[in-house]
């Protein structure tokens with residue numbers, strides 16, 4: 001550790017990124033254009049990046065630095081959300097943007113990269129610190145990691161001014177397509193990088209609302225006492241999309257909703273909702289609790305899968321006068337495809353806090369609307385004082401207290417409770433008390449990629465996934481994938497614009513529950 | 519006389535206002551949000567122009583707003599009106615509204631104000647006073663008003679520093695949080711300096727520094743320059759000589775440069791109103807945007823600071839020494 005900067009003012013300055021280089025593999029790809037470079041530009045706009053900050057992009061297309069800068073400038077203008085584009089900020093930012101073309105399977109690429117990093121250390125004082133970002137197809141992860149290792153780029157030698165330079169690796173999802181392949185990837189990663197240097201990105205964890213769940217649970221004293229099997233009846237986690245696969249049929253055909261959404265994003269959300277309070281808000285403590293929770297998810301036996309998991313696929317439909325193709329009619333999709341465009345699972349968590357409480361998790365495409373939320377349904381009042389005065393209605397049963405944590409589109413928190421209907425008599429009706437994040441605070445929230453990039457650049461892994469979490473969540477879905485692979489489903493089984501297959505409602509009905517309409 | 523205003527009536531009017539806003543919203547509802555009571559003391563003349571600044575502030579810091587308009591006059595008089603600040607967030611169909619109570623008083627009526635304001639505070643939330651009338655809070659009749667505040671924000675831009683004024687600001691520090699927007703204006707400067715010294719290549723040479731020169735223009739030293747001097751004194755090694763250097767007679771005194779020099783280290787920021795800013799460290803040069811900040815931008819930052827500002831307190835203490 002070097003001396004501390006005496007000018008720091010943590011009360012007013014946001015966490016600072018120290019001088020470093022960021023190397024993006026897949027620099028000509030969709031993720032880089034849509035998310036990474038706009039997020040980095042925005043960080044520069046907010047003065048979160050140090051002046052020598054440098055980016056080296058790599059992909060095969062031949063381009064000069066200037067041509068790459070121009071391409072990225074257009075992407076920033078197109079994809080920047082809720083912020084202005086400022087030419088003078090861009091000029092300073094673009095001066096640190098470089099491009100190296102080359103095939104990532106070519107060992108020579110890595111020696112050129114090493115030379116460029118050394119040059120930037122001299123010209124832009126990046127202190128030998130570097131973050132490698134894998135933003136390319138998953139099949140390229142292992143070759144890049146090997147290439148970096150062969151060129152010795154995973155370490156940097158201490159210098160007079162920087163006694164402990166760092167090298168880190170960001171891996172984009174998916175982390176394998178099943179338990180075995182995730183372990184293979186992990187072996188490849190660990191042959192070169194130490195676990196402390198590996199940042200597995202799950203952009204859901206970077207969303208402001210998901211972080212807000214932690215603030216809500218652990219910053220307030222009044223909710224945590226209710227947060228267990230005695231008061232919580234069940235939990236529903238929904239991530240619904242109204243769009244279909246939108247030209248990514250080929251990719252989706254290989255993935256499916258269970259792999260693409262539930263195994264990673266929704267199980268991470270589940271862990272955030274259900275984990276024990278960490279002792280500190282610090283990477284190891286928070287990730288230990290998340291991992292512990294994920295390991296407590298009950299692993300289904302093959303015979304339990306049909307009653308605990310529902311697989312669905314959308315069919316063609318006319319919606320609003322428009323004919324929409326079914327999944328099997330999408331480009332790149334087999335006409336007999338068995339891929340799940342909808343998946344719903346009943347999970348149980350085998351620990352003291354949650355024993356017996358079902359966690360229903362669903363995700364699908366072409367559902368009624370785009371919404372992601374978490375609904376915690378509480379037990380009804382133990383004694384029905386008002387049952388007689390509200391004949392037939394049984395409002396306390398029909399409308400249990402519901403706490404809804406909304407992730408998107410409108411981030412916020414709602415609490416549904418019963419209140420007396422105005423007028424004589426004692427008629428109760430449910431009302432909802434809303435807190436909307438975006439409208440209570442008009443300020444712009446950072447995007448998930450802004451948050452996560454700063455975290456990786458400053459060495460904070462709190463919101464990143466770890467190999468034990470990845471494995472625990474693959475383990476939780478593994479039996480379902482196995483059974484589904486060996487079953488032929490009669491697809492399609494739900495109409496576009498609906499809330500999914502009827503069998504999903506049946507799954508909840510087994511325990512006397514129904515899906516909410518979010 | 520305080521009896522001219524009955525706080526209960528104001529609160530009732532506020533309730534009615536919410537009911538009617540709810541009825542007008544055609545089922546989409548109105549959200550009310552409140553994180554603090556913000557009391558803004560402003561000269562009556564020109565107070566209308568403050569509306570936009572306050573509306574912008576409300577988005578980030580939804581508050582119960584009490585605007586105290588003060589006009590000259592030796593006869594005590596208070597009047598009030600109640601209104602709502604509403605806006606429709608981008609992409610939403612729902613309005614968000616904050617309540618505003620406007621009290622107009624003569625200077626002589628000021629003594630009656632604290633009793634009214636005390637009854638109007640939003641319960642259980644912090645109270646912040648932002649005064650736009652220089653020196654007003656130091657008057658004895660304002661002492662009870664000051665007692666209500668958890669934080670007091672002043673702005674000494676355009677006023678010469680005097681040892682007494684600094685002492686007065688300091689005297690209130692133990693009891694509550696005090697802020698000066700002249701200090702807030704320095705955040706950007708301080709941040710830039712700090713960012714450059716995040717680089718170990720620069721930080722490791724900090725001990726080589728010999729001088730820090732703060733350049734200003736004007737007939738007196740602007741508080742901002744003095745705070746900067748105080749801050750550098752509190753952060754730089756004691757051997758570094760700190761000087762304030764005057765370069766002209768601008769009608770509104772302003773800070774324009776800071777230069778740190780010594781050994782192989784050279785750091786310089788220059789901000790001119792007519793030119794792009796310039797930042798140099800050793801051989802590197804940049805032109806970071808350094809726009810003059812509006813009151814709403816300064817206040818947004820200041821309302822976000824809810825705990826003691828150790829850097830400000832240290833700078834203030836040294837500024838007082840330097841001013842002596």
Ligand SMILES: NC(=O)c1ccc[n+]([C@@H]2O[C@H](COP(=O)([O-])OP(=O)(O)OC[C@H]3O[C@@H](n4cnc5c(N)ncnc54)[C@H](OP(=O)(O)O)[C@@H]3O)[C@@H](O)[C@H]2O)c1
Pocket residue numbers: 025026027028029030031032034058059060061102103104105134135136137138172173174
């Ligand atoms: N897109 C998203 O929103 C999103 C969201 C979450 C996660 N992800 C993950 O992020 C990763 C990248 O996704 P993406 O959508 O950006 O992919 P993409 O659009 O296919 O981009 C990959 C880029 O890599 C370059 N490339 C391909 N083969 C190469 C090779 N042999 N050597 C060097 N460069 C090569 C290509 O550029 P050239 O043709 O110029 O070589 C291509 O533009 C994937 O793992 C994906 O799962 C993406």
